């Protein structure tokens with residue numbers, strides 16, 4: 001197969017450091033109707049993981065991988081994680097849009113041309129093993145930059161970064177010019193999700209609150225979330241839920257919650273580091289394999305079992321993955337997290353030795369009315385008599401035996417029995433949110449007990 005010719009309008013190159021050394025992986029060409037990835041022969045021969053799990057399977061025999069793009073899904077799904085999230089608090093998007101405007105003199109128009117520029121600016125050095133650049137020279141320049149150049153000063157309280165964060169997250173004017181910001185946060189890679197965040201490094205064990213540039217030798221790579229005022233208490237709730245998942249023997253990254261002069265932070269150790277590993281959201285895996293899936297609500301909860309069965313035909317998934325996935329859904333329901341969507345679940349590792357990533361983003365979002373859903377992955381409500389049945393049947397569709405379903409539910413009920421008390425102690429959350437969440441959680445426990 002060779003890719004058919006349609007007029008290309010954007011090109012880029014893909015590199016990776018997964019072998020320990022930067023290495024060119026592929027060339028990307030985007031045209032009106034498709035994105036074509038052409039792998040370097042040497043990279044293909046190396047057997048190293050390619051851009052995404054399913055293209056890795058497909059390109060065992062082919063040098064090309066083609067993905068049909070549409071208005072809803074204008075890029076290969078895996079690239080979504082490398083473009084800064086499209087929301088007003090995304091620090092990287094704000095920063096790069098300002099930089100683009102400085103370059104062209106006009107506000108960047110909405111659309112694929114701007115998204116592509118954002119991909120080229122922020123699509124390297126982020127989470128996972130895929131780095132995107134304009135061309136090979138840009139890649140070599142970037143990998144050659146001096147390690148440990150200060151991205152921002154370690155003393156957050158007095159640094160420009162501090163003023164930048166206060167402006168972006170608390171809407172405080174700071175008098176910083178656009179060029180100052182570039183000096184302060186430097187080439188900051190894209191990170192997905194709704195909450196403002198930066199990739200930084202901290203002392204091993206996260207034993208103090210000083211932040212260093214990512215890649216600083218001897219330090220630990222972390223994702224630093226910064227709480228926006230519209231989600232007051234979110235990060236302390238997220239920390240509580242990380243604890244609860246860890247107590248249930250689910251793998252949870254080390255974290256440190258801290259507050260500093262009016263800002264609240266959650267630093268979470270990165271699990272795609274220090275040994276670099278491919279990481280891909282379940283959404284990206286599913287949408288790459290099934291072109292009708294172009295948005296997160298295109299997959300139903302009832303589809304998940306079948307999707308996992310299909311995946312297991314082509315990739316080697318760690319035994320017990322479906323049971324673990326189920327455990328996470330039950331805990332999400334019992335803790336008031338209706339936001340366990342397909343980008344809050346990821347697979348870590350290549351097509352052999354693939355597993356669910358450690359738990360991330362278990363925040364109980366039902367505390368906020370606009371996120372008060374039983375499940376962010378839609379289900380066909382008419383098919384069920386009550387909420388508990390949704391989750392029992394999910395267990396069946398995942399192929400779990402009745403005994404395992406019951407074991408997981410009982411264990412989760414037991415592990416979250418004192419959750420309401422722990423919520424009462426949770427710092428930062430206001431009474432309205434606390435009451436709402438307690439109500440939701442009580443209802444979920446009642447439903448599960450009465451199943």
Ligand SMILES: Nc1ncnc2c1ncn2[C@@H]1O[C@H](COP(=O)(O)OP(=O)(O)OP(=O)(O)O)[C@@H](O)[C@H]1O
Pocket residue numbers: 081127191192193194195196223253268269270271272339343344346360361
């Ligand atoms: N510890 C980690 N190590 C590596 N990658 C991570 C880690 N935690 C999160 N990520 C990645 O960063 C992305 C954003 O993180 P997260 O989901 O916690 O943010 P969020 O803003 O709360 O998301 P949402 O929009 O779902 O509320 C995740 O989708 C995941 O790809």
Ligand SMILES: [Mg+2]
Pocket residue numbers: 193194343344361
């Ligand atoms: Mg998330």
